[in-house]
Amino acid sequence: MVCFSLILPFHQSSRKLTLIKSISGIRGTIGGKVNEGLTPVDAVRYAAAFGTWVLQNSGNAKVVIGRDARPSGAMISQLVSSTLTGLGINVIDLGLSTTPTVEMAVPAEQAGGGIILTASHNPVQWNALKLLNEKGEFINHEEGLAVLELADNDRYEFAPVKKLGKITFNDSYIQKHIDQVLALPLVDVQAIKKANFKVVVDAVNSTGGIAIPALLEALGVTQIEKLYCEPTGQFPHNPEPLPEHLGQICSILESGRYDLGVVVDPDVDRLAFIDEHGHAFGEEYTLVAVADYVLSQQVGNSVSNLSSTRALRDVTEQRGGTYEAAAVGEVNVVTKMKETQAVIGGEGNGGIIYPELHYGRDALVGIALFLTHLAKSGKRVSQLRATYPNYHISKNKIDLSPEIDVDKVLSRIKEQYKKQPVNTIDGVKIEFDKEWVHLRKSNTEPIIRIYAESTSEATAEHLAQKIMSDIREIVSE
DSSP: OEEOOOOOTTOOOOOOOSEEEETTEEEEEBSSSBTTBBOHHHHHHHHHHHHHHHHHHHOOOEEEEEEOSOTTHHHHHHHHHHHHHHTTOEEEEEEEOOHHHHHHHHHHTTOSEEEEEOOTTSOTTEEEEEEEOTTSSBOOHHHHHHHHHHHHTTOOOOOOGGGOOOEEEOOOHHHHHHHHHHTSTTOOHHHHHHHTOEEEEEOTTSTHHHHHHHHHHHTTOOEEEEESOSOOOOOSSOSSOOGGGOHHHHHHHHTSOOSEEEEEOTTSOOEEEEOTTSOBOOHHHHHHHHHHHHHHHSOOOEEEETTSOTHHHHHHHHTTOOEEEEOSSHHHHHHHHHHHTOSEEEETTTEEEOTTTOSSBOHHHHHHHHHHHHHHHTOOHHHHHTTSOOOEEEEEEEEOOTTSOHHHHHHHHHHHTTTSOEEOSSSEEEEETTEEEEEEEOSSSSEEEEEEEESSHHHHHHHHHHHHHHHHHHHHO
């Protein structure tokens, strides 16, 4: 996989957004001025808006919260909890947890919603409020707009003293999560135990350091090398689990003493593997391998987003199923999975969604299914990877000046390539037999992202460069 960023000299802006409001919540850098960074005032405002929406939407005065280990988490958690109780909402606080664990806890607690306090793969200075509905799934576009409208207009009312909510602390849900993973019919603990895997875990000093070793031990893995598994929130490297950030774990695997490496992001919804030689399995192929195993056990459909590898489609069709593509974003993938009754889905960033457990990206279930697949196959990790189609994705972006009409640019590209199969549900995706290029605009910046895939690294790069050249010509007219 080729990953780099191309910044075109159309416009260079030194101003960076540090508070980003979107339909799925808010995220930003800690500190600064109100409405510019993620300050206590901003945290309170959006917690109040979401709590009000929960009461209006479900009438259920209970919300589950949990956080990753980043240093600002305790502060933000206290602000959010106090705000929710001030609205008369009872809070179930899971403390240090994972995104998928909170997602599962919401329906288990029969709550009206949930808030995950995590900025996912963003650096340590960031944090966020990610918002869940009563099903433990991310709120959709319309629901997100409703929350933003409440926040923008301060349309919330706090409860009198006799109706304040209460906070209950419950740190049992990671173990409950693990127990439910182990109970899945397609997770074979005995096969994993018999394989006697030697595993290295990089949990980037966040809550994966609690959950992943505990899961592996429950799966019968006895030889675990823990790398950055103390949940201090002090990330030892860039927390996005991409190959260029994983030099240390790759070096450990190169020694030949271990069978595989497991890497998660700070909130444990993204999953990457390293093979026994210290080579990245590829985040795109996390989903491919897990889907291959699931579909080998039951005929069914799969879903990923438009920017994910074609290899999932290939594997799904080989197993007798149908593949569908969704717009980028977990909520869009989940919606499409429900529409198509998909048995497996996710995103090419290492996000596994297995509906048998719940509708959310979940590294824990991904690990359990992958290890079962690996154990039953009798292959080494590198050998398993070699059984899948080998595609290469070139990831790029173009930074455009704010006055440029990005929608017009995408429309012109669509017209220019109208003789090819074109998908416009999320930007413009153009297919060339088994190769494709996907262009989509950012929701927060005047940026066009360009992803291209081919069986050849050089061809993927050429496709991306050709489209970027087309965009230059359109913009310069």
